[in-house]
Amino acid sequence: MATFGSEGHMSRLLAISAPGDRLVFVGTKTDRTSQEHQGRILSMAEFGRLRLRTLDYFTKDQLDQRDFDTRGNFKFPFGVPIVRGWVFNPQPLVNELLKQRLTMLATPGVEELTDPDDVDKIMALPSTPFEPPPNLQFDQMRRVNDALKPTTGPIPSTSNYEVERSAMDTSWTYAMRFGNTNISKIGHATSVPGRLAEINKHIPHEIGIAIWKIELQQKWPDAITAHAMEQKVFEILEGKRTTGERINCSQKELMTAWQRAIVGD
Known part of the structure; x- marks a missing residue:
């Protein structure tokens, strides 16, 4: 540094x-x-x-x-x-x-x-x-x-400009929980409700299956910082990770990791 x-x-x-x-x-x-x-x-x-x-x-x-x-x-x-x-x-x-x-x-x-x-x-x-x-x-x-x-x-290429502009937009780190299970999804987005809607499109909720719901979200001034917190949560809960962005832990464990990630502990 x-x-x-x-x-x-x-x-x-x-x-x-x-x-x-x-x-x-x-x-x-x-x-x-x-x-x-x-x-x-x-x-x-x-x-x-x-x-x-x-x-x-x-x-x-x-x-x-x-x-x-x-x-x-x-x-x-x-x-x-x-x-x-x-x-x-x-x-x-x-x-x-x-x-x-x-x-x-x-x-x-x-x-x-x-x-x-x-x-x-x-x-x-x-x-x-x-x-x-x-x-x-x-x-x-x-x-x-x-x-x-x-x-x-x-x-400068348009695609590069878009990457930089989006990276500097206000963003949120989020945690979504699948129904009432202990499966959570951690990520970051400029619109958490928009991201939630996109994720739930791929679930056949018409047959009564559980859907993802927003559990926690933390606002940051840019996507880079939001991404850094996302990775900090993954680091703290390394032993609880399953596939991709998903983790299997209790609400208490998630909340503890979430607070530690915010303060950088």
């Missing part, structure tokens, strides 16, 4: 960027950065467009203990997922390579590179690809991020 001390800095990154854009990391001139890395362009990363909380994905022991205050609060609680990265070699001094001078904003937040020549210089640097360690949730974020990236070429 690329983490920030305030939600505002994270939001600004997402506001000024588009799918496929990249973050460049520069060593700060503080004792937190080794002497040989200070002021140098170190690496670059492609990032996903999910708003995450660091402690939902990493335990305190996995993080630098210097990044906790005296009350035990983590100083960088907000972030976006890094889906792939590159380490530069050599790692040039930023003030020697770029014409644009970074401001103080670049330390706690992000600063946009506006000079095309500077962007070209960074993209031309020799680099070694870095793949983040395998992780089910972050692997899924990577696939979603790839689906959102614009296609190459001068004319």
Whole structure:
């Protein structure tokens, strides 16, 4: 993850960027950065467009203990997922390579590179690809991020536009229960009633068979976040999964998993 001390800095990154854009990391001139890395362009990363909380994905022991205050609060609680990265070699001094001078904003937040020549210089640097360690949730974020990236070429495809537009629409994570059974279906949609109607079309309810009904739903600002919660529910109830999106568990078990997935536990 690329983490920030305030939600505002994270939001600004997402506001000024588009799918496929990249973050460049520069060593700060503080004792937190080794002497040989200070002021140098170190690496670059492609990032996903999910708003995450660091402690939902990493335990305190996995993080630098210097990044906790005296009350035990983590100083960088907000972030976006890094889906792939590159380490530069050599790692040039930023003030020697770029014409644009970074401001103080670049330390706690992000600063946009506006000079095309500077962007070209960074993209031309020799680099070694870095793949983040395998992780089910972050692997899924990577696939979603790839689906959102614009296609190459001068004319964006209509299909790509539709994928991006729908992914950024308000969406819901839902749980549907089949009649009064312990079989539930977990998914996400921009319209839960519409999705319910579509699913029930394939059931011959005319003969009195049970149908699906909405059990739980959670609203999210976009489909990416709704999908992430869906996958979190599946992860928590892994031992209860049957076929496809279905699980076999009690209402109490489902509710417990649902609440854990919302808070990221």
